[in-house]
Amino acid sequence: MKVLIIGAAGMIGRKLAAQMAADGRIGDEAVEALHLVDVVEPEAPAGAGIAVRTEAADVSVSGTAARLIEGRPDLVVHLAAIVSGEAEADFEKGYRINLDGTRDLFEAIRIANGQDGYRPRVLFASSIAVFGAPFPARIPDEFHLTPLTSYGTQKAIAELLLADYTRRGFFDGIGIRLPTICIRPGRPNKAASGFFSNILREPINGQEAVLPVSEDVRHWFASPRAAVGFFLHAATLDGDAIGPRRNLSMPGLSATVGEEIEALGRIAGREALRLIRRESDATIARIVSGWATDFDASRAAGLGFRAETSFDEIIRVYLEDEMGRTA
């Protein structure tokens, strides 16, 4: 199996490539070659026993997508995107990268399909930002997409294209609607959602973290390891079993900030909790109040996708995968 990952320098892309390189296979199929692409050249996973090619390329530049699929990869994973805040701040750039870039990739595959019957599995990273408040208490699989950001709009449009291109037989696509990923490794960033990770990761590392919202704020989470698992599982799924509705809300954990903090106390000790500094931020509180809090992700669960079921588990994944510890 030849694999192309676009957006391979991002957090999930790096972890996904590393996992494929370490396993040397996806499900029952050996990975023969791994082509890693991003706007900055991705690092090759250390110690990979398979052929890895890394490349800096911008898929939104005309002709790039056609060139990237020249080797006819069996699996195309499309993770590249302008993030939510930037897509909101720069309207044209968001549409150019997140909509036109994705459509260019889909079009390149469609044209290749017409030339030689090429029909890869395409995995697309979507987001719960395709949903917009007001929500039911648990968002069902059949709830409509009414995004309240340009980023969410671009993801929702890409989902529709993916479903239509799949229905027409140009490729075999699956859209993976990711929960908020927690605990994100690395340093605190300015994303409005950053605090969900910061208040766990920083205290674990003996650093102070700011909590800008109240403890009763509820949100929807999965670990980086679960996210990698979603893509690996989707790579091997029988497309016929999915049917025409190709975009799936992934399973996750619905939990409050208070539950996050309790889990931190259980695993890192009560003293870690003293490193969380409460500092209300009305802007962040307002943004977060428009986010989904819970999903009934029955379809994805029925297709075998799995995520964590407690914050204890999410914290243990961080300790194991980022700190080499067993908690």
Place this chain on the structure above:
Amino acid sequence: MKVLIIGAAGMIGRKLAAQMAADGRIGDEAVEALHLVDVVEPEAPAGAGIAVRTEAADVSVSGTAARLIEGRPDLVVHLAAIVSGEAEADFEKGYRINLDGTRDLFEAIRIANGQDGYRPRVLFASSIAVFGAPFPARIPDEFHLTPLTSYGTQKAIAELLLADYTRRGFFDGIGIRLPTICIRPGRPNKAASGFFSNILREPINGQEAVLPVSEDVRHWFASPRAAVGFFLHAATLDGDAIGPRRNLSMPGLSATVGEEIEALGRIAGREALRLIRRESDATIARIVSGWATDFDASRAAGLGFRAETSFDEIIRVYLEDEMGRTA
């Protein structure tokens, strides 16, 4: 109020323009000028007391949309589309006209908005083809869009764009999801949905019509007059009252073919029923089985949109509007 109608040579466009010309106003506002555009030059409504300009133009050709809005119309009605069958048969043409053409129009308005604050009301003709089976018995306003045609995909994408451009303040858009229009005037055509109109219109006119499905087939209808009413009502709605979810399933009548035929008998007499020839068509039956049968269009009803509530009424509208009769 200056009005631009794109797709003005189609059935709804002609009727909408004629109504605006006859009334000389929309709600409380006088219509000062009517600019009618289609790929073939539309006819000007007879006896219009207002300035009417007709023009042949293809909105999917680069630069056309920007030119059409040079006069800064207060109301832009976008009806132009490649129909379902053609969009399915010609993938590239469907996306070029239905997606790129619509996006070009929205982009032209966005750029004008940046230049001089131009912010028109934009009405977009969407379709129940944005929905795809399986459905609940009545499709609620919050049901997801999973189109099973490229046409439905293109309409669903345009809906998402309309909502985002409205949210960003570039224009004030409303998407009008039309039921199947019945009774369509004119001659029978080859559309899979044509028989719903044919089995009423042809017998009324003393002609034979073919019924290719069984009488228990249920579908969702509104008259051409109701469709015109949707656009006129939407033209005057307070945008703030709609909120961010700008695409509305219009009200309609859920009825079976058997109920259609009973209404025909009541209004046109039992002898008209003998002109309906049963001739099963498995292909049409299969296509129709994937269509929606009923909607709970509460939001649109709450905003004051109205449609017929019986097939007797739909038939009377045809007799009055197309045959000058009072039934």
